[in-house]
Amino acid sequence: MPSQVLAAERLVITYGPLRAGVSVQDLETLVTTDEVPGSLRFYLGLAGLDPSLLRSVLSMKLGASSDFSSAASQSQRQASKAPALAVGPQRC
Numbered sequence: 001m002p003s004q005v006l007a008a009e010r011l012v013i014t015y016g017p018l019r020a021g022v023s024v025q026d027l028e029t030l031v032t033t034d035e036v037p038g039s040l041r042f043y044l045g046l047a048g049l050d051p052s053l054l055r056s057v058l059s060m061k062l063g064a065s066s067d068f069s070s071a072a073s074q075s076q077r078q079a080s081k082a083p084a085l086a087v088g089p090q091r092c
Helices: 024-033 038-047 051-058 066-081
Strands: 010-015 018-023
Touching: 010 024, 010 038, 018 024, 018 038, 024 038, 024 051, 038 051
Parallel strands: none
Antiparallel strands: 010 018
């Protein structure tokens, strides 16, 4: 039985009082090609961060125990059965 997978298209980054959305595609481009897309270049410059630092963090391999994986999977199954909540626009 195929499992349902949810994926984000944008990542919201909060840095001090600033809040911005960055596309997952731009992050993938940074990691796979070492090219810094324009939107990332702007935010990295604003934050004074080196693109190689972000690239190395995004490329890190993270491990998880089987207990953690089971708990996360169970939590996702329960969340998918919960009724949806209507959320209004957020103020920054």
